[in-house]
Each structure stands twice: as structure tokens, then as C-alpha cells.
Amino acid sequence: MARLYAALLTFWPLLCICVQSQSNGKDNFYQGGDVVLGGIFPLHSSTIPLVSSFTTKPKLIKYKFFTPRALRWMQTMIFAVREINQRQDLLPNLSLGYHIRDSGDDIPVSVKRSLLLVNGQPERGSGQSCEDTQKQPSPVIVGEASSGVSMAVLRTLGSFKIPLVSYFASCSCLSNKREFPAFMRTMPSDLFQIKALVKLVHYFQWTWVGVIGVDTDYARFAIQLFLKESERFNICPAYVRIYPVALTQDAAEEIVNILKTSSATVVINFSVDSYLHGILKECRRQNLTHLQWIASEAWATSKVLWEDFDDLLKGTLGFAIRRADIPHLGSYLRRVNVSVAQMSNFLSEFWEETFHCRLNGSLNTHVHGEGVQNWPPCNGSESLDDVYTLYSDVSQLRVSYNVYKAVYLIAHALHDMSTCVPGKGPFQNGTCGSLYQILPWQLLHYMKQTNFTTLGEEVRFDDNGDPIASYDLMNWQKGSDGSLQLVRVGFYDASLEDNKDLLIDEPAIMWHRGEKAPESLCSQSCLPGSRKARQKGKPVCCFDCIPCAEGEISNQTDSIDCLTCSKETWPNQAQDQCLPKTLEFLSFQEPLGIILWAFSAFGACAALAVLGVFIMYRKTPVIRGNNMELSFLLLLFLCTCFLIGLTFIGKPTDWLCQIRYPAFGISFTLCISCILAKTVVVLMAFRATLPGSNVMKWFGPAKQRSSVILCTSVQALICIIWLTTKPPVAAYNTKFMSATIIVECAVGSEIGFWCVLGYIGFLSSLCFLLAFLARKLPDNFNEAKFITFSMLIFFAVWITFIPVYVSSRGKYMVAVHVFAILASAFSLLLCIFAPKCYIVLLKPERNDKKCMMK
The missing domain is CATH 3.40.50.2300 (Response regulator)
Structure with a gap:
């Protein structure tokens, strides 16, 4: 080497x-x-x-162009x-x-x-x-x-x-030591600037931004890095345009038309100040004044654009490299005078540009622009202390x-x-x-x-020869005299933790329009309770807001997916949080429970009242002639059936569920067994009147009681098997998409439940068949007609009950069950005992043996 x-x-x-x-x-x-x-x-x-x-x-x-900054x-x-x-x-x-x-x-x-x-x-x-x-x-x-x-x-x-x-030079491409091994810099790499810019855009929730840049390696690499980094924060470019260094009028119009037609109000520009002049000039011509400009560090502190475009650039934000106050530099820069300027073409040209005069013997007239020869000669009294120039401005070093x-x-x-x-x-x-x-x-x-x-400042370099990056966030504000005030409103320090590297003093920012940060969105944010659904063929930032489905919530803005609530919780009305479900069961406090409770109590009292009447008039022909003992048992069992309905009201517990279904099955089996015994007795009584018939000896009172016990014991055996194998238990049903948890009695064994109902149906069918056969037997003692009618109602109730019960949910399922119990019990009570009570209480003249024997 x-x-x-x-x-x-x-x-x-x-x-x-x-x-x-x-x-x-x-x-x-x-x-x-x-x-x-x-x-x-x-x-x-x-x-x-x-x-x-x-x-x-x-x-x-x-x-x-001549650049006084470069001379500085x-x-x-x-x-x-x-x-x-x-x-x-x-x-x-x-x-x-x-x-x-x-x-x-x-x-x-x-x-x-x-x-x-x-x-x-x-x-x-x-x-x-x-x-x-x-x-x-x-x-x-x-x-x-x-x-x-x-x-x-x-x-x-x-x-x-x-x-x-x-x-x-800030292009991240220069950090490639294989290609550029001899390169170092005191300017941070664009990689850090881009991270800062993306975090700035994300901080203000600008998800839809325009990106433009001059056709240079700096801008191309910066834009490429920005697009890659912005994907992490779901920031979408509304457009990406590269404009030529030698900007023509057609190219400027094309760029500005894109800016004008886009819905993005925030524009990030990667270029130096001189290349932006033509675009801003075209923006002024087309009256495009609503844009919020974000400056790359190449022009974040440049003041040359302010004089011509202060109305367009007011409120501009940009990251600037770290500044410092260099002692005595300002006085050194202002030491230039006419005699010093004549010693260098660089200083001569600066002097002529600043004071619009011509130095004798200057060779700079050919370097910059036209018309210099028309300036008057410099008189030597010019001083940098009397004018403002970027060359001597040391406020933003x-x-x-x-x-x-x-x-x-x-x-x-x-x-x-x-x-x-x-x-x-x-x-x-x-x-x-x-x-x-x-x-x-x-x-x-x-x-x-x-x-x-x-x-x-401690100056350190990484393995790529890049310094540790730190930037000041600068805001372009208009001073009282109309001058540009570069106000520091935050900073970015790459050496800090990821969530602490960017700090912004938002109240100190003066925005281009209004007191609040502008919005730059393709779609408005989806509020909690909804989710984003991407619009087909458009970037991810363009979406529709879809309300969460039943049983789902979203508790964040712009949620991608809705979350399903747990089985024990349910969304509130806004669908932004899951609340504990309310427990649902047929309660004594609600109107439906009160009505069923009242009918159950009324039915039990009615059965007891009829029993009282029968006991009081037990020696009358009507009572004695209708199998008095079985009638007493039937009334007691009907009273039990009415009271069983009360066990279905209230919060279910394991022991209550294990009492409810067996009690229901056994009580109705007792009732139907009594009716079956009465029907058989009526049917056999007329056959016993035939000469030589000895059949009634098999249907005496003891045999009737035995038949009731025998029929009921079968149902009791079914219930015992049910309770010992898979008994009913209290269950919290959460499988239905509802804001409530249904507290119900799970039947345990479906076979056991339907066997109980099936056995009751079998006895009822047998009773109905025998009563139907005896319905035309001509005798006032014949109850077959009333039993037949009561069984018809009984069947109608329970046949209707099955589909309604299966299709109902929660407390309404329980209410249907209680209603079927009460309806069938009332049908038995009214059809069998109402005619007798009518004669006993209202037609006592018919309650004698003579009338009964007609």
C-alpha cells in the first residue's frame, strides 16, 4: 500500500x-x-x-449557487x-x-x-x-x-x-467497510436518523405520509431505509417520489399534483435546501399550503428557504445533528474585511455577494451568476457587524x-x-x-x-467509523419580527433504551395550522369494540372498522383481532371489556317465578280443600261410591305434585337437583297409579255383576293399595339406579353465547331422565286405554269418562311439553317443566274431582243413594 x-x-x-x-x-x-x-x-x-x-x-x-454556510x-x-x-x-x-x-x-x-x-x-x-x-x-x-x-x-x-x-455525508451505505474501508465521519449515519423520523411519525400517529426525495444516493438510501423501518410501526407511504436534481417545471408540477391529490397531510422530504426550492415555488403557485413538512437533517436547520416560503414552512419539524457553541469562532469569522477578502477568491466572492459591490481586481465575477459587473465598487467601509449572513451566524453550529x-x-x-x-x-x-x-x-x-x-462531549466511534447518534428535534417557528426561530422541542439519543430514546416537548411545538398536531391517516382509527379489516388492494393503513362479533371484545384502538371473552365473562355494551356474567335461574323474586309459585301454592291448597270436603262428606254416597280410599290417596299425591313444582324455583344445588327429578317422577307415578287402580276397579266392578263372576276378590282395598305400591316401586327403582349411576347435579351452563350463566340442573343420565318420563307415559297410556274401554258403562258410579278426559289433557300437556322443553333454554326451560307439572295436576284435579265437589257442595239433593242408583 x-x-x-x-x-x-x-x-x-x-x-x-x-x-x-x-x-x-x-x-x-x-x-x-x-x-x-x-x-x-x-x-x-x-x-x-x-x-x-x-x-x-x-x-x-x-x-x-454560492453557499455562505460552506464558507463558514x-x-x-x-x-x-x-x-x-x-x-x-x-x-x-x-x-x-x-x-x-x-x-x-x-x-x-x-x-x-x-x-x-x-x-x-x-x-x-x-x-x-x-x-x-x-x-x-x-x-x-x-x-x-x-x-x-x-x-x-x-x-x-x-x-x-x-x-x-x-x-x-450521512448515507448508511457508507458504513459498508468492505466497500469503503477508509471512510470515517463525524456525521451520524442515516440509519439512526431514519429510526428517529419513524418514531416521530409514530409518536403523532401519522400512519399515512408522503415521502419524496431528490435523485441522489443520499435520498434513495434514506427512503429505502425509511420504508423498511416504517413497516415495524404500520406506517404506510401514501406515495414515494424521486425528483431530479435539475428540476424542470414539468417535474415540479408532477410532484406537486401528487402532493395535492393525496389525502396525506404530512410530507417527509430527503434533500438539501437548494433542491427543494422549485417544489415549494410550485406549491405556492398551486396554493398548496396545508402540508406539514418533515425535514431530513440535510435541511432541518437551513434558513435559506424561510425568506421566500415562511408561510409554507412554518411549523416544520426535523431532526438536526447536535449543535455546540465553539468559543471565539464568531469573532474569528467576523475578522474578514475588504483587505482580507481580496486575498482569496472565496472571500472576495462572499464579500461581493453579501454587500452587492465589486472588489477591484476581483476574479470572481465569472464564478457566480450574471450582472456582477454592474455593482458599484466596494468603498472599504463595509462590515460584517452591520449585516446578517449565514456565514457569520454561529447560533446553530x-x-x-x-x-x-x-x-x-x-x-x-x-x-x-x-x-x-x-x-x-x-x-x-x-x-x-x-x-x-x-x-x-x-x-x-x-x-x-x-x-x-x-x-x-465525549466523541466515540463504532466499528463502522460512525459516531454515536444524537439529534435535536427542531421546530420552525415564526418570530415576532418574522424571522425564523429554530426551537428545540425534543431530542433523540440512540444510546438510550428503545422506549426512552425519543423525548418530545409537545406543548412547545408550533404547528403549521392550529394548535394541535395535524392528522394524516388513510382511515380513521378503529375505536375499542371494533377491529380493522384491510381494504382489498390497498396498503395496510387503509382499512374498515368492523364491530366485534357477539361474545368478543377489543380493548385497544386499531385492534387487528377481537378477543373472545372467557366462559365466565361477557362483553359490555361498548364491547371493550369483559364483565362477569350474571347468574340466570328461575327465581322466587322475578314475576315468572312468583306466578308459578302462586299457582303451585293454589293447586296444593285446592287439593287439600277437596280432600277436606271429601273427608267431611266421606259418608255420602258420592264419596263412598267412587273408591273413597284411592280418592284420598290421589288428592294427597296431587297436593305433593303441586308442591314439587316449588323445588324447580330458586337457585339449583346438587341436593335440590337430586330431590327434584325423583320427587317429580315418583309423585306423578303415585297419582297415575291411583287413577289406574280406580279405572281397573270401575272396569272390573261391572264384570263382577255377571252371574258366577268372582273377579272382585282380586281388587279389594288391599289389592288396590298393593297395585299402587307396586307401580310406584318400579319408578322408585328407576330413580335409585339413576341417582347411584349418574345423578342430576347443579351446573353452570356457559356454552350459549349470552351475557348470563345459566344455573341449571344437569340431568346427569339422559337415559334415566327419559325413563322416568317414559314410565309415567306408559302408566298414563294404560290408564287411558282402560278408561276408554269403560267410558260407556251405564252407571253413575262410573268415573271412566272423567278419567278419559283427564288423560287426554294429561297427554296433550306432556306431548306439547317435550318439544317446547327441548327448544327452551335457561329459566324458561324450568318454567316449561313447572307449567307442565301444574297443568297436568290441575287437569287431574278438575276433571276427576270437580264434578263430585259440584254435587256434594252445590247439589246436595243429588247426593243420596236413590239418585246414585238411577
């Missing part, structure tokens, strides 16, 4: 005769020293195209070098020099002048020899501002490992501070080289770097290892 560098220094003078550019020694800043630092800055920009005929000497390059950067480098030379603690035995040139913000010019810096050659005019103004070669260059230009310079000088320390740190980085690396102890050095066999003939690759090694503190 040392041989390559030596070869470059050897053969480059042979090539100088090919460089013809009409320049003199005033087109650069130069001071010799033991080590001369190279510097390259974009003092001019936007070259005016020239057509070369190749038959005459090429004309000088002309530019559209140049002067800051000179100031830092002089400050270091005056220090005794840093490089006490070594003096620094500088060789600074203008890059023109143009790749060919930058590459050419970078090569001039590293070999010390001047730009030759005609008639000059290569030895006239030989300068000391620079082993390191401070520059460049543009990422694209920096890449071109690095690809040229990279083979020689000549370090390039950039103060403003950000890029200048980066230049200052870049010079100090090189100085500290040289200091480490000078203090290296032979035998303990970093190179082969413990050797140290040479200070007599500095090799760039050795200096680069020391620079990568350097950490230092300047102006109270």
Missing part, C-alpha cells in the same frame, strides 16, 4: 500538464505545516452546463487547525497545516480536486510549470458534504487507503461542529502516533506509525482507535 501511495506521488506530476483550468493560488486556502490536512467543501453548487468544442481552451465552470465550514476547519497549533497539550512538537478546496458539489470536480490534495499539485494555468507552486501532499481529507460525492472520492482514493472524514470534531479526530490520532512507544506499537513487531513520512493507512488505524472529549 505504501508503494501505491508513493507511486501516486511520483507519477502524478507527469499528468499535471493535462489539467488546464485557468486558476490561480487564490482558489484555495493553504497553509503549510508538518502535516497538511486536506479539506473539500461544496462552496458552489448546480453547475451551468457548457458545450465544449475541443478546438478551444475549455471555459471556466459556472455555478448557480471552511473557516471552521482553519480555526480548528490554528487552535490546535496554539495548544501545548495536543501535538506540542508537531504543527498542522491545511489545504482546502471547493468541490462544487460535483463528482468530477470533487474527484479531481481530491487527487490534487493528496499529491499537493495545483490546478495549472497555461504557461505554468509543474514545479511553480508545489504544495505539501495531504495524507487525510476532511470532506465531503454529499454522500454521493463522498462515494465517488472514496472509490478513487480507496485503493491507497487515504482516510476521508466526512462532516455531512451543527455541521460546523462536525468539521471541528473531524479536525480534532485527526489531531488526536496524530497525537497518539507521536506518543507511541517503539516496541509497543500497533503494527508488526510492535512498530509505531511514522511521523516523518506519514502513511495514510497507519493514520487510519490510529483514527479508528481514537476517543476524545471536546467542548464537553
Whole structure:
């Protein structure tokens, strides 16, 4: 590598005769020293195209813009070098020099002048020899501002490992050490800026933003990083547009039409200030004034746009690199006067641009613009203290501070080289770097290892040669005099934790319109209780809000999915939280429960009243002639049936469920068994009147009681088997999508439940059949007609009960069951005993043996 560098220094003078550019020694800043630092800055920009005929000497390059900020950067480098030379603690035995040139913000010019810096050659005019103004070669260059230009310079000088320390190139692509091994910078990588911008957009919940940028490597890589990083936060680009560096009217109209037709009100622009001028001018022409601009760090603190577009840019937000106050720099910059300005073409042009006058003998009239010859001569009384210029404005030293740190980085690396102890050095066999003939690759090694503190800041670099990123969030506010006030309203520090790296003082922000942050959404946020449903063919930020389904909630804004409530909970009306379900059962306190309770009590009392009547009139023919003992039993069992209905009302428990169903089955079995016995007795009584019949001896009172017990014992056996195998239990039913938990008696064994009902149905059918056969027996003692009618009602009730019961849920299922019990019990009571009570109580004249025997 040392041989390559030596070869470059050897053969480059042979090539100088090919460089013809009409320049003199005033087109650069130069001071010799033991080590001369190279510097390259974009003092001019936007070259005016020239057509070369190749038959005459090429004309000088002309530019559209002169940049006073870049002149301040140049002067800051000179100031830092002089400050270091005056220090005794840093490089006490070594003096620094500088060789600074203008890059023109143009790749060919930058590459050419970078090569001039590293070999010390001047730009030759005609008639000059290569030895006239030989300068000391620079082993390191401070520059460049543009990422694209920096890449071109690095690809040229990279083979020689000549370090390039950039103060403003932020493209993350430059962190690739395989491609750019000799690159370092004091400007944070765009990777951190993009993270800060995405978090800023996410903080204000702007999910629909426009992204534009100039056609440079810086903007293209930045936009690519922004789109990738924004996916993590569900931020969508409403549009992404790259506009050309040489912006035509048609291109400006196309960009502004996109901005105008889009629903996005927030626009992020990646470019430098000069490239944004044409777009803002077109926005003004089309009256597009509602946009909230977000500035990349390249123009976040630039004031050149404010004068013309303050109404459009008021409220702009942007991240700016860290600022500092460099002591005595302001007074050093203002030391320029007429006599000093005449010593340099750079300062002469600045002086003419600032005061609109012409210096005698100035060669700068060809450099910038037209009409300079018409300015009056400078009278020498002009002073920088009387005017405002970006050159002398030291209130926002950000890029200048980066230049200052870049010079100090090189100085500290040289200091480490000078203090290296032979035998303990970093190179082969413990050797140290040479200070007599500095090799760039050795200096680069020391620079990568350097950490230092300047102006109270600890300057450190990562493995890629990038500094630890920290940014100030700047807000463009309009002062009382109409001037631009750059107000710090927050900061981003990449060294902090992920959720603490961005801090924003929101009340301090002055927005473009109104006092609140603007909205920039493709779709309004979905409130809790709904979820997002993506619109087909559109980005993820464009969606519809769909209410959550029954039994589901969403408790966050913009929920992607709704959450299903647990079995014990149910959504509230807003469907944003799950509440404990209410317990549902047939209660004594609710109207339905009260009605059923009243009918049950009334039925039991009615049965007891009839029993009282029968006991009171037990010796009358009507009572005695209708199997009095079975009637008494039947009335008692009917009273039990009415009371059984009460066990179905109230909160179910295990023991209540295990009493409810067996009691229901056995009580109705007793009733039907009594009716069956009465029917058989009626049927057999008439057969016993036939001559020689002895059948009644099998149907005496004892036999009747035995038949009732026998029939009931079968039902009791079924219930015992049911209770011992799989008994009914209280259960909390949550399978139905409802705001309530149904507390019910689970029957346990379905077979047991339907066997109980089936056995009652079997006895009822048998009773109905026998009563139907005896319905026409001609005797006043015949109850078959009433039994037949009661069984018809009984069947109608329970046949209707089955489908209604199966289709009902919760307390209504229980109510149907109780209603069937009461209806069937009332049918038996009324059909069998009402006619007898009517005769006993209302027609006593018919209650005698004579009438009964008719």
C-alpha cells in the first residue's frame, strides 16, 4: 500500500500538464505545516452546463449557487487547525497545516480536486510549470458534504487507503467497510436518523405520509431505509417520489399534483435546501399550503428557504445533528474585511455577494451568476457587524461542529502516533506509525482507535467509523419580527433504551395550522369494540372498522383481532371489556317465578280443600261410591305434585337437583297409579255383576293399595339406579353465547331422565286405554269418562311439553317443566274431582243413594 501511495506521488506530476483550468493560488486556502490536512467543501453548487468544442481552451465552470454556510465550514476547519497549533497539550512538537478546496458539489470536480490534495499539485494555468507552486501532499481529507460525492472520492482514493472524514455525508451505505474501508465521519449515519423520523411519525400517529426525495444516493438510501423501518410501526407511504436534481417545471408540477391529490397531510422530504426550492415555488403557485413538512437533517436547520416560503414552512419539524457553541469562532469569522477578502477568491466572492459591490481586481465575477459587473465598487467601509449572513451566524453550529470534531479526530490520532512507544506499537513487531513520512493507512488505524472529549462531549466511534447518534428535534417557528426561530422541542439519543430514546416537548411545538398536531391517516382509527379489516388492494393503513362479533371484545384502538371473552365473562355494551356474567335461574323474586309459585301454592291448597270436603262428606254416597280410599290417596299425591313444582324455583344445588327429578317422577307415578287402580276397579266392578263372576276378590282395598305400591316401586327403582349411576347435579351452563350463566340442573343420565318420563307415559297410556274401554258403562258410579278426559289433557300437556322443553333454554326451560307439572295436576284435579265437589257442595239433593242408583 505504501508503494501505491508513493507511486501516486511520483507519477502524478507527469499528468499535471493535462489539467488546464485557468486558476490561480487564490482558489484555495493553504497553509503549510508538518502535516497538511486536506479539506473539500461544496462552496458552489448546480453547475451551468457548457458545450465544449475541443478546438478551444475549455471555459471556466459556472455555478448557480454560492453557499455562505460552506464558507463558514471552511473557516471552521482553519480555526480548528490554528487552535490546535496554539495548544501545548495536543501535538506540542508537531504543527498542522491545511489545504482546502471547493468541490462544487460535483463528482468530477470533487474527484479531481481530491487527487490534487493528496499529491499537493495545483490546478495549472497555461504557461505554468509543474514545479511553480508545489504544495505539501495531504495524507487525510476532511470532506465531503454529499454522500454521493463522498462515494465517488472514496472509490478513487480507496485503493491507497487515504482516510476521508466526512462532516455531512450521512448515507448508511457508507458504513459498508468492505466497500469503503477508509471512510470515517463525524456525521451520524442515516440509519439512526431514519429510526428517529419513524418514531416521530409514530409518536403523532401519522400512519399515512408522503415521502419524496431528490435523485441522489443520499435520498434513495434514506427512503429505502425509511420504508423498511416504517413497516415495524404500520406506517404506510401514501406515495414515494424521486425528483431530479435539475428540476424542470414539468417535474415540479408532477410532484406537486401528487402532493395535492393525496389525502396525506404530512410530507417527509430527503434533500438539501437548494433542491427543494422549485417544489415549494410550485406549491405556492398551486396554493398548496396545508402540508406539514418533515425535514431530513440535510435541511432541518437551513434558513435559506424561510425568506421566500415562511408561510409554507412554518411549523416544520426535523431532526438536526447536535449543535455546540465553539468559543471565539464568531469573532474569528467576523475578522474578514475588504483587505482580507481580496486575498482569496472565496472571500472576495462572499464579500461581493453579501454587500452587492465589486472588489477591484476581483476574479470572481465569472464564478457566480450574471450582472456582477454592474455593482458599484466596494468603498472599504463595509462590515460584517452591520449585516446578517449565514456565514457569520454561529447560533446553530451543527455541521460546523462536525468539521471541528473531524479536525480534532485527526489531531488526536496524530497525537497518539507521536506518543507511541517503539516496541509497543500497533503494527508488526510492535512498530509505531511514522511521523516523518506519514502513511495514510497507519493514520487510519490510529483514527479508528481514537476517543476524545471536546467542548464537553465525549466523541466515540463504532466499528463502522460512525459516531454515536444524537439529534435535536427542531421546530420552525415564526418570530415576532418574522424571522425564523429554530426551537428545540425534543431530542433523540440512540444510546438510550428503545422506549426512552425519543423525548418530545409537545406543548412547545408550533404547528403549521392550529394548535394541535395535524392528522394524516388513510382511515380513521378503529375505536375499542371494533377491529380493522384491510381494504382489498390497498396498503395496510387503509382499512374498515368492523364491530366485534357477539361474545368478543377489543380493548385497544386499531385492534387487528377481537378477543373472545372467557366462559365466565361477557362483553359490555361498548364491547371493550369483559364483565362477569350474571347468574340466570328461575327465581322466587322475578314475576315468572312468583306466578308459578302462586299457582303451585293454589293447586296444593285446592287439593287439600277437596280432600277436606271429601273427608267431611266421606259418608255420602258420592264419596263412598267412587273408591273413597284411592280418592284420598290421589288428592294427597296431587297436593305433593303441586308442591314439587316449588323445588324447580330458586337457585339449583346438587341436593335440590337430586330431590327434584325423583320427587317429580315418583309423585306423578303415585297419582297415575291411583287413577289406574280406580279405572281397573270401575272396569272390573261391572264384570263382577255377571252371574258366577268372582273377579272382585282380586281388587279389594288391599289389592288396590298393593297395585299402587307396586307401580310406584318400579319408578322408585328407576330413580335409585339413576341417582347411584349418574345423578342430576347443579351446573353452570356457559356454552350459549349470552351475557348470563345459566344455573341449571344437569340431568346427569339422559337415559334415566327419559325413563322416568317414559314410565309415567306408559302408566298414563294404560290408564287411558282402560278408561276408554269403560267410558260407556251405564252407571253413575262410573268415573271412566272423567278419567278419559283427564288423560287426554294429561297427554296433550306432556306431548306439547317435550318439544317446547327441548327448544327452551335457561329459566324458561324450568318454567316449561313447572307449567307442565301444574297443568297436568290441575287437569287431574278438575276433571276427576270437580264434578263430585259440584254435587256434594252445590247439589246436595243429588247426593243420596236413590239418585246414585238411577
